[in-house]
Amino acid sequence: MMIDLILLSVLLIMVIWTVMAIRLVRSAVGLALTSVVLSILMFRLNASLAAVFELSVCAGLISVIFITTISFTRRMSKSDFKTRRRQRLSKFWPLPLIIIAAAILLFWRHFPSEVIFIRVPAENVRDVLWNTRHIDLFGQVLVLLAGAFGVVALFKENKK
Amino acid sequence: MNVSLFGLFSVFVILLFIAGTYSILVTFNLIRALIGIEILIKAVTLLIILAGYLTGNLGLAQAIAITLIVIEVVFMVVAGGIVLSIFRHHGTIDTRNLRDLKG
CATH class of the missing domain: 1.20.58 (Methane Monooxygenase Hydroxylase; Chain G, domain 1)
Structure with a gap:
């Protein structure tokens, strides 16, 4: 823990x-x-x-x-970098404070210490991938192909 | 402090969500927006694995997490390509300067 x-x-x-x-x-x-x-x-x-x-x-x-x-x-110029740094600091300084406040609030009103989960019979990941969720594999292949076609379409050079 | 494993992890998942959402909301840079989305996806992945661990069904949780990772990669590749195309056309990735799609 x-x-x-x-x-x-x-x-x-x-x-x-x-x-x-x-x-x-x-x-x-x-x-x-x-x-x-x-x-x-x-x-x-x-x-x-x-x-x-x-x-x-x-x-x-x-x-x-x-x-x-x-x-x-393009890389930022030095003057741009200085201005951008000031802008970023002014925009992002609340983030650590928000996270600390949220952490204190969440731990203070913390989740129940004992949560009962319904345990289901465990299966091996390979069995799940190949037997139960095999359609996901086809989906993954299709998504990969779609990504490849997307990249080809985006980077295609215009032939003039 | 008596916090369960579920409580501990879920608090940190919520904090990751806050950081990712803040990053997306505040930035005007498209690459930083992608990084924010990536942080949100990481929080979801952690939550899925935690749910699988606590319910004893890690096999299914890992299968779903792997599918999520594959989708994440393809999304990032295509989004990175779109960002590059935008940069080539407009010379910037600052959303304040991209007004061509405006109604």
Whole structure:
């Protein structure tokens, strides 16, 4: 429980850093670190397959996508950066305060200490994926294909 | 303080939601809006895994989380492509300068 609390606190700090970072690249790195901490939490909740997916796809692939997108955009000039930093600080300073206030409020009026859950017979994730939720796999393939076609359509060069 | 595992995780999920929503509401930068959406999706993923862990049905929860991650990746790739296209056409990703779709 204590380790979970520490990990969740690190996760929250990473998220706040991601949101408040002035440089977009730092935000992308913060997001990757958030994914890493989330995967550790998933490992602790015995969801190892989902944790591996989170680590490889979200911490790896999505960070690459973000950093590539950011690298295609224009870098801010130094004067722009200074003005933007002041604007961002004025816009984002309430966030840590709101989060601290919400945390105090939620822990103060905390959820019931004992919650009864209806436990269902456990199934292996592979059995669920291949037997119960096999239609999801077709859906995933279709979504991936749609994404690939979307990217092709977006980056198609005009032939003149 | 006597808080259950469910209570502890759900409080942090709510806090992640607050951070993500705040990020989307306050920013004018399209990439930052995508980062905010990503934070919201991470909160949902954590909630799904927690529900599976507490109800003893981690198999189903992991299957749904994996589907969610696949959809998240495709969404991010397509959204990143749209942001790049907008940047190429308008030279900016600041939503205040994008007024061409206005009624």
